[in-house]
Amino acid sequence: MVSCETPYQKLNYVFSCHLLAQVQIKIGKLEGERKKPDYKEIIESPILNYSGAFQHLDLYVTAQIFANNQELCMPVKTSYKYIEKEPWIWDEWLTLPLRISDLPRNALLVITAWDIESPKSGDVPVCGSSISLFDRYGEFRQGSLEIRLWPNRVGDGNSKSTTPGLLSDQREFEIEEMIDSHQNSDEAANLGQANGLEEFPMLDELDRLAKLSKFYADGHMIKQEWLDNITLQKIENTIKNEKKNSKFFFMNVELAQIECDNVKYKVLYYEENAERIVQVIPNNDLFVVNDPELELDNIIESKNRKLEHTEQMVLFDMNLKPDTDSKNQLHKIINYPMTRPLKREEQTLLWNYRYYLTQNKKALSKFLQCFDLNLEFEGNTLMELMLKWQPMDIEDALELLGSKYKNYPKIRSYAISRLKNASNEDLILYLLQLVQALRYENFSSSNTSNIKSITTSGCSNSTAASAMPINISSNISSSSIKQPKSDDYGNNFAYSSSPPLASQTIIHNRNLLNQIEPLNTFELNLKSFLLERATKDEIVALCLYWFLKVEINDSKVLSSSASTINLFGQSSSLTNAHASSSSSNLAGTTNQYSNNLSARTNFQIFMDELLENLRDGDQTARSIYNSIINQEKFLKALNEIVKAVSREEGRMEKKLNKLISLLKNTEKSSFDLMNLDAPIPLIIDPSIKIYGIDCDKTKMFKSNLMPCKFVFKALPSKSFIDPEYSVIYKIGDDLRQDQLILQMIALMDKLLKQENLDLKLSPYKVIATGVKEGFLQFVDAVPVSNILNNSEYRSIREFLKKNNPSSTDKYGIKAEAMDNYVKSSAGYIVITYILGIGDRHYDNILITRCGKIVHIDFGYILGQDPKLFQPTIKWTKDFADGMGGIYGSDGKENKEYEDFKKYCCNAFLQLRRHANLILNLFSLMIDANIPGIALEPDKTVKKLIDKFKLDLSDEQAQYSLIKEIENNYGSLVGNITDVIHHYNTNRK
Numbered sequence: 001m002v003s004c005e006t007p008y009q010k011l012n013y014v015f016s017c018h019l020l021a022q023v024q025i026k027i028g029k030l031e032g033e034r035k036k037p038d039y040k041e042i043i044e045s046p047i048l049n050y051s052g053a054f055q056h057l058d059l060y061v062t063a064q065i066f067a068n069n070q071e072l073c074m075p076v077k078t079s080y081k082y083i084e085k086e087p088w089i090w091d092e093w094l095t096l097p098l099r100i101s102d103l104p105r106n107a108l109l110v111i112t113a114w115d116i117e118s119p120k121s122g123d124v125p126v127c128g129s130s131i132s133l134f135d136r137y138g139e140f141r142q143g144s145l146e147i148r149l150w151p152n153r154v155g156d157g158n159s160k161s162t163t164p165g166l167l168s169d170q171r172e173f174e175i176e177e178m179i180d181s182h183q184n185s186d187e188a189a190n191l192g193q194a195n196g197l198e199e200f201p202m203l204d205e206l207d208r209l210a211k212l213s214k215f216y217a218d219g220h221m222i223k224q225e226w227l228d229n230i231t232l233q234k235i236e237n238t239i240k241n242e243k244k245n246s247k248f249f250f251m252n253v254e255l256a257q258i259e260c261d262n263v264k265y266k267v268l269y270y271e272e273n274a275e276r277i278v279q280v281i282p283n284n285d286l287f288v289v290n291d292p293e294l295e296l297d298n299i300i301e302s303k304n305r306k307l308e309h310t311e312q313m314v315l316f317d318m319n320l321k322p323d324t325d326s327k328n329q330l331h332k333i334i335n336y337p338m339t340r341p342l343k344r345e346e347q348t349l350l351w352n353y354r355y356y357l358t359q360n361k362k363a364l365s366k367f368l369q370c371f372d373l374n375l376e377f378e379g380n381t382l383m384e385l386m387l388k389w390q391p392m393d394i395e396d397a398l399e400l401l402g403s404k405y406k407n408y409p410k411i412r413s414y415a416i417s418r419l420k421n422a423s424n425e426d427l428i429l430y431l432l433q434l435v436q437a438l439r440y441e442n443f444s445s446s447n448t449s450n451i452k453s454i455t456t457s458g459c460s461n462s463t464a465a466s467a468m469p470i471n472i473s474s475n476i477s478s479s480s481i482k483q484p485k486s487d488d489y490g491n492n493f494a495y496s497s498s499p500p501l502a503s504q505t506i507i508h509n510r511n512l513l514n515q516i517e518p519l520n521t522f523e524l525n526l527k528s529f530l531l532e533r534a535t536k537d538e539i540v541a542l543c544l545y546w547f548l549k550v551e552i553n554d555s556k557v558l559s560s561s562a563s564t565i566n567l568f569g570q571s572s573s574l575t576n577a578h579a580s581s582s583s584s585n586l587a588g589t590t591n592q593y594s595n596n597l598s599a600r601t602n603f604q605i606f607m608d609e610l611l612e613n614l615r616d617g618d619q620t621a622r623s624i625y626n627s628i629i630n631q632e633k634f635l636k637a638l639n640e641i642v643k644a645v646s647r648e649e650g651r652m653e654k655k656l657n658k659l660i661s662l663l664k665n666t667e668k669s670s671f672d673l674m675n676l677d678a679p680i681p682l683i684i685d686p687s688i689k690i691y692g693i694d695c696d697k698t699k700m701f702k703s704n705l706m707p708c709k710f711v712f713k714a715l716p717s718k719s720f721i722d723p724e725y726s727v728i729y730k731i732g733d734d735l736r737q738d739q740l741i742l743q744m745i746a747l748m749d750k751l752l753k754q755e756n757l758d759l760k761l762s763p764y765k766v767i768a769t770g771v772k773e774g775f776l777q778f779v780d781a782v783p784v785s786n787i788l789n790n791s792e793y794r795s796i797r798e799f800l801k802k803n804n805p806s807s808t809d810k811y812g813i814k815a816e817a818m819d820n821y822v823k824s825s826a827g828y829i830v831i832t833y834i835l836g837i838g839d840r841h842y843d844n845i846l847i848t849r850c851g852k853i854v855h856i857d858f859g860y861i862l863g864q865d866p867k868l869f870q871p872t873i874k875w876t877k878d879f880a881d882g883m884g885g886i887y888g889s890d891g892k893e894n895k896e897y898e899d900f901k902k903y904c905c906n907a908f909l910q911l912r913r914h915a916n917l918i919l920n921l922f923s924l925m926i927d928a929n930i931p932g933i934a935l936e937p938d939k940t941v942k943k944l945i946d947k948f949k950l951d952l953s954d955e956q957a958q959y960s961l962i963k964e965i966e967n968n969y970g971s972l973v974g975n976i977t978d979v980i981h982h983y984n985t986n987r988k
Contacts, residue, residue: 012263015270016140019100023109023133024256027061027078028144030088030113032249034126034151057115058083059126063094066130066157067104073097077114088113093256100140105269107133110155111147111165111251127249128155129165140267142257144217149249209235318355326353334363337945338399338919342369354385361390365399368411386414394422395917398430401526402923406440409525416524424537429747431540432740433924434530435547438602441526527606535613535621542686543767544610545628550736550768551603554929630680635769637671642708642731645700656700659708663695679715684727684765684775689715694724705732709778726778735774737930739766741835741858744918748831748911755910759827759903760820762854781846781854788842788878796821796847796882803849811884817851822883822896824853826903829965833873834911834918834947838865840874861932862943871968880969904965905958912957915948 034057064075076094083089112128127149134140147165149155156163213235215221216228243250258265322330330353333346342350347370350357354370357363364386371378392415400415419427419434427434534541614625641662648658663673672692679689690712697711707730714725746763762781768774784796793799797811804817811818832840838860846854860866880886883896911918919941926937933940949957 011266013266013268014258016103016134016267017101017270017272019258019267021100021256021258023065023096023098023100023103024093025063025096025109026093026254026256027063027090027111028252028254030059030061030090030127030149030249030251031086031243032127032149032151033086057088057126059088059113059115061090061111061113063096064110064155064157065096065098065103065133066108066110067106069158071157072102072107100267103133103140103269105134105138105271106159108157108161109133110157111149111253112155113149113249113251125152125154127151128153129163129251130155130157130161131165133255134269138269140255140258140269142255142264142267144214144252144254146250146252149251151247151249209239320353321356322353330357330363334360334366335950336366337941337950338365338916338923339941339945342366358385358389361392362396364389364392365396368400383410392418394418394426395914395920398433398917398920398924401434401437401440402920403440403927406442409442412441412526413524416526416529419529420524424533424540427533428540428543429743429750430921431543432547432743433921434526435544435551435603436924436928437526438530438606439927441602443527443602443605527609530606531609531613534610535617535624538620538624538627538681539686541610541614541624542627542631542681542683545607546683546767546769548603548607548610550770551928552600552607554771627681627686630676630678631683633671634673634676634680635683637673638710638729639731639773641673642729645708646706646731652700652702652706655706656698659700660695660698663693663698682712682714682725683769684767684777685720685725688717688720688725690725691715697724697726701728705730707733726780728776728778729773730776731773733774734772734931735766735768735776736928737861737932738776738858739768739774740925740930741837741861742766744835744921745831747918747921749827751914751917752827752907752910757903757906757910759823759907760852761824761827761831762848762852764854764856779846779848779854779856781848781852783843784845784847784878785842787847796878797884799847800851800882804851813851818883818896820851821847821853822900823903824851825879825883826900827907828853828855829873829875830904830907830911830961833961833964834908834944836861836863836872836943836947838863838870839867840870842878845874859931862936862940864932864935873965873968875965875968877969886969901962901965904961908957908961909954912948912950912954915944915950919944 058080060078060080062075062077065072073096076096078090078092078094081090081092108130109132110128110130113126114123115126116123129147129149131141131145131147145166149165150163153163213232258267326349329346329349333342333350336342350363350367351370354367357367367385368382371382397415397418400411405411422430530544534544611625611628614621614628617625641659644662645655645659648655674695675692676690679691682688682690692713694711694713697709699709701707701709707728709726709728712725712727714720714723716723742763742765745761749759749761749763752759752761762779764777764779766774766776782799787793787796787799793802797813800813800817800821801811804814806812806814809815809818831837832855837855837858839857840855844855844857846856848854863872880897883900884894886893886897888894922933922944923941925933926940928934949960952960
């Protein structure tokens, strides 16, 4: 402590760095009136009648210290005190957990008054303010202060606080000097208004009087008792009136006085060796943890994590190897389901052994959870590690195209670099989900590749004479989009300010399979990738076109102003059609394109670019373009005929005759459905070419929607040798859910065959050509209900015997037919169990004459069922009897039933190993308008995880599946449901 004497006064002071006392503040009186809610707000929220916003407030006050935009301590609050009427008086000392010696020069004391408005909204701020603990001269504030609190705000602890409470704060003088520096008074007034100063207390009479009162109280004025009394009374009345007319709250607080031997001391800010200290203002935020039991982020753990992720730890971690226990834990973490969040300890373990894990391609998707993707250093580190990492499998890379990484184009680019290794055959299996992934693409920042330059080699614009007549009501297209420069990619990644380090020597020292090209890894996007594949492969392009068209025309996705495609809405000439898609028709929408993207806009823009690239491309691309024209013409003609027949009144026979008549009459029209001018790709399966419809084999089914069966005349090919291809065309039914499930069945069938497990599945083709229309491949099979009710069979085994007789094989049935029945039964039981297919009955389970089981009608998925308490697996006595029953005459299990259980277990285990692929595909469909998913989108992936039993070992999973099959065998509820369903069907 130091005393400094002058001829006029003596100054006692102490340096702040020597004071170990904690900061203390006394919360005194709060004055002010909170605005009451109006009648409209009360009507909308009746609970306001009983909240603090309407009745008398029971408030509490919190105090906290900030500096450099960060919290320095946890908030301290007043204890509960019942206050009968305003003003609120606490007279309570609060001790903050921070010493005066630890306070920085720019420390702010933030005070907020809180009220509990309703159970839903919880604590809401009534008013808040912030004051500097050191004045502009570096003196620590002591004694009584009256501060202004801003209504309905939390006290702002940022350096440029929006809730300043004192005139003497240095930043407020800076604002005032800024205003005074403007010569134009109007400009100064506008600046003041922009900073919220038009009603700020520092500019009114109240602040001047408060300053004079404090000056008088500190003994810096000559006292005249008679005059002082009159003046103080006048000041008191003026202050009272000013407070009454102000919109602010006012609080009396008192900061503890520093005394020693009854001598008061001033506290001056001083920091020893400050000239040697370089102040660094971190950008990290501290998180408020009000209660550890709430499982919120712990500020100590967050700080520890940031220290672990610093550059200084890189050299140490590069050579770190896990021990046995750590290896087992890492293996467990890597095999977690995709939806399971990692704990802090698990993230730390992955981070510590990140260089070791670069050899494990399955670990990268989990490792991405260890990063704060908004920090520049961690973003650059991630880019380096992704280039060194063993390349991910394609099925794992699909996860990176979901909504989780929609704001990180470089991570999505890495996923595309892995997809480039997929064959077109595999790509078609994922194409439905890749179209959905387009909704998460940011087209405005994507480096749109000029596919036209690839496909137009050796051709000119004159080749566009076969241009497709297009009428696009939207004025958004790729031709009006500003092409970003190649170096713009550095700004597309939210946490990267420099290109990834692609020239690290460590990359060349690793023998990575299918190593990716570092220079192109982060410069790819989904749109360009799909366009490139579509312009080179007809099957990819046609599937892509129909998937896109359905999404564009979905009424639940499009708004009233959304753009739609009408390929044949106008009979314009080819020249006009070509002109309609020129740049003049598509200009002037760059701002709207970049600022107002949505899912429907993405689909529409992609469709425009796809058609443009096909039309103006090379010979292959133009051939694909013509195929789309012919498919649309074919579908339009067929659709008009079916709709005309549906409007016809009369019996089914009359309608069928009308249908055949209309098909034959197309010979006279411009588009002959019976005999096409040239073969066209079949919409449902573009690998097959058709050249007409066999009208005599056309059929209509008895149903409210009256689906029609058409037999197409097909050209023989390597993949299809039959001369006919039968389909069912339905109008009025959304087939997208069936399309998704059949895609999954086809995918699972391929995965099982890759493991040499052919379960004789029959995944027929389905494609939706509109929101309420589409094609299904016709399967020549008999419903189980017809077999059981037919007096010729009466049982499945008898049906197999009649169609596949054998005098040498067991049960008098050919061994191949019995093998088909046992394997297909096992395959469909496992698949329908995993996908949660509901509403299984004997009418939608079919059997082919060669013994293969076929499931149809997938209106209920993921555990949904129109009937209560239904079994999860459709396995009844009738199905078991088809393979000879469960037990033989000797009381032991039949060989066929043992084989059935073996196939079930093997299939289940193999599909569990590919669970991540199936989960990723379903996660990409969450935002699609598919009824079974849209009902509970957030639970879609979890339901699949539960069915895969990923938390169990293989042995436990097998046991669980067999137990499920045995428990559902002969289910009483299932049998009763079958009887009721059969009765209702016969009544109809």
